[in-house]
Amino acid sequence: MRIVVHGQQAFGKAVLEKLLERGEDVVAVCSAPTKEGRPEDPLVEFAKEKGLPVHQPASWKTPEALDLMKSFDADVCMMAYVLLFVPEAVRDAPRFGTFQYHPSLCPLHRGPSSINWPIAMGKTRTGLTIFWPDDGLDEGPILMQKSCEIGPDETLGDVYFKKLFPMGVDAMIESLDLVKAGIIIKHDQRLEDGSYESWFKKDLAQVDWSKSADDVYNTIRAANPAPGAWTTVNGVELQMYDSAKLEGAGTPGSVVSVADDGVTVQAEGGRILLKRVRPKGGDKQPAAEWAAASGLSAGDQLGS
Known part of the structure; x- marks a missing residue:
């Protein structure tokens, strides 16, 4: 053939x-x-x-x-x-x-x-x-x-x-x-119905920390590696990649802790541990390394 x-x-x-x-x-x-x-x-x-x-x-x-x-x-x-x-x-x-x-x-x-x-x-x-x-x-x-x-x-x-x-x-x-083998069309189901969704672009990858931890975590997963979920720190863009979902309550968007395993940020009804990030103009790096270099500490606010 x-x-x-x-x-x-x-x-x-x-x-x-x-x-x-x-x-x-x-x-x-x-x-x-x-x-x-x-x-x-x-x-x-x-x-x-x-x-x-x-x-x-x-x-x-x-x-x-x-x-x-x-x-x-x-x-x-x-x-x-x-x-x-x-x-x-x-x-x-x-x-x-x-x-x-x-x-x-x-x-x-x-x-x-x-x-x-x-x-x-x-x-x-x-x-x-x-x-x-x-x-x-x-x-x-x-x-x-x-x-x-x-x-x-x-x-x-x-x-x-x-x-x-x-x-x-x-x-x-x-x-x-x-x-x-001559099986040209397996069945007659067609694709006109259902959902057509356009590009998952940067604006859709912006994290809203007031949303549930599930929603935030799913956005980060869906945008890893592209286009990269993002938030802001003191008005400067920060992209977020590897992460984990944790339990805990607090003020959405606030930094709960900075530790060797990453930066923990509060969302609604749960927390997100950021493990790998990319600051604007920089390379992907461990979140703990970025936090140390930027002076980030517990109590700081993301997304504002």
Whole structure:
């Protein structure tokens, strides 16, 4: 079967590696254009190392882009982390069409920050969807879904790199096997309904210490490593990463203690132990180290 791999970053590279390990016939690799002054995408770099033809059109909405996809004479296109919109005519150019990976249990959490949101909402499960995309935003018939637990202390990085990334690579290969076997669409459930959530941006990662300790902790987990939850100390921004939830009462936003294991801050109905932070203009560092350097002490107020 002639395969086009369309994707980018480490996930796209991992899918391509798996295909080549299996001896699959990858006839082309497509990715977003390399930005001037930026390093080459890992997928593009790997594909070139393997001598595969690489194509990076700025848009897939042109007649030239459609002709390009048709020229591959492909049986299927596998979309592994694609940010550029690909219109129907291009998706349908391969004989069996195009299927795509999305890191949520669609139709829940459609959109670009699909891993952040369930963590921020305090959910205990998430998963991935392989589907046949249409012109909507993460919409189309579902081919396969797999789920996983969100541990009570797991961060965005934990859920993606330890679970959704390896599960997703395997699911892409399993989906290819289903296409090869003639199981083109597993069932007719579609993705139009449910939630479409936009980027989990910096403004959503600002911590409100008057909220419950659960809400604060979930925000920090959902934004670790990106975009980084944040608060202010004397009006200066401080990003927060590794943390833990503790019991205790007090005034929300007040520093309860500064110790070797970190800085404990009061939220509503509980406390947050900050273990690793990044001050504005600085590097990530142990919270205790930052506190000592900044002169932070018990009784100081965060978020004001």
